[in-house]
Amino acid sequence: QKEVEQNSGPLSVPEGAIASLNCTYSDRGSQSFFWYRQYSGKSPELIMSIYSNGDKEDGRFTAQLNKASQYVSLLIRDSQPSDSATYLCAVNDPPGGSYIPTFGRGTSLIVHP
Amino acid sequence: DTGVSQNPRHKITKRGQNVTFRCDPISEHNRLYWYRQTLGQGPEFLTYFQNEAQLEKSRLLSDRFSAERPKGSFSTLEIQRTEQGDSAMYLCASSDSTGIQETQYFGPGTRLLVL
Numbered sequence: 001q002k003e004v005e006q007n008s009g010p011l012s013v014p015e016g017a018i019a020s021l022n023c024t025y026s027d028r029g030s031q032s033f034f035w036y037r038q039y040s041g042k043s044p045e046l047i048m049s050i051y052s053n054g055d056k057e058d059g060r061f062t063a064q065l066n067k068a069s070q071y072v073s074l075l076i077r078d079s080q081p082s083d084s085a086t087y088l089c090a091v092n093d094p095p096g097g098s099y100i101p102t103f104g105r106g107t108s109l110i111v112h113p
Numbered sequence: 114d115t116g117v118s119q120n121p122r123h124k125i126t127k128r129g130q131n132v133t134f135r136c137d138p139i140s141e142h143n144r145l146y147w148y149r150q151t152l153g154q155g156p157e158f159l160t161y162f163q164n165e166a167q168l169e170k171s172r173l174l175s176d177r178f179s180a181e182r183p184k185g186s187f188s189t190l191e192i193q194r195t196e197q198g199d200s201a202m203y204l205c206a207s208s209d210s211t212g213i214q215e216t217q218y219f220g221p222g223t224r225l226l227v228l
Contacts, residue, residue: 004155008153032214032215034216034217036219041224042221042222043202043204043219043220043221043222044156044204044219045219046216046217046218046219049214049216051214088155088156090155090217092215099144099161099168099210099215100146100158100161100169101158101217102158103155103156103157104155105153105154105155106153106154106155
């Protein structure tokens with residue numbers, strides 16, 4: 001069974017700091033990786049997708065992927081109170097696979113003023 | 114395009130009743146997924162469609178659950194004889210599988226409470 005592991009948190013950071021969220025996955029063949037943000041009572045919202053080893057930056061967000069270590073992370077620079085949410089990591093098969101992503105339980109982030 | 118929509122947004126029902134939820138995906142997306150999410154957990158896969166064909170169902174999905182996508186556009190998820198354990202957020206997501214990579218976009222969800 002494919003597994004995606006995330007620390008449930010909460011991770012508490014002060015406003016303006018860098019928040020680092022981590023995710024590990026069990027299926028070495030996985031090739032698509034996603035970070036979703038989910039506010040309480042709302043549905044997941046896609047923040048970043050990453051497919052190749054290395055870093056991918058989008059505004060204040062940076063996704064980092066290390067397939068050898070089966071590890072993907074999300075960095076949030078200049079954290080704001082509005083970033084307080086649960087961050088879900090999702091991992092999907094390569095093309096030709098099951099097309100069903102596996103989600104982690106999510107990490108709760110609290111950004112305090 | 115306005116994204117994935119779901120109706121109703123909230124549903125309260127009594128145990129034993131049947132409920133039906135609707136999902137309208139992003140218009141050009143050929144794949145449609147249903148998930149269930151409970152507090153403190155990530156979305157749990159239920160079933161998915163490619164166009165009108167239901168390609169996979171979770172083994173966790175009991176025979177009280179049925180889903181359809183009759184014309185390859187909107188989809189319905191029906192739960193028969195609801196139980197209190199069915200209380201959850203039901204999420205629909207859609208994606209386009211024809212590109213190089215596939216990304217799912219979620220609807221706002223339907224929150225079900227079974228009394």
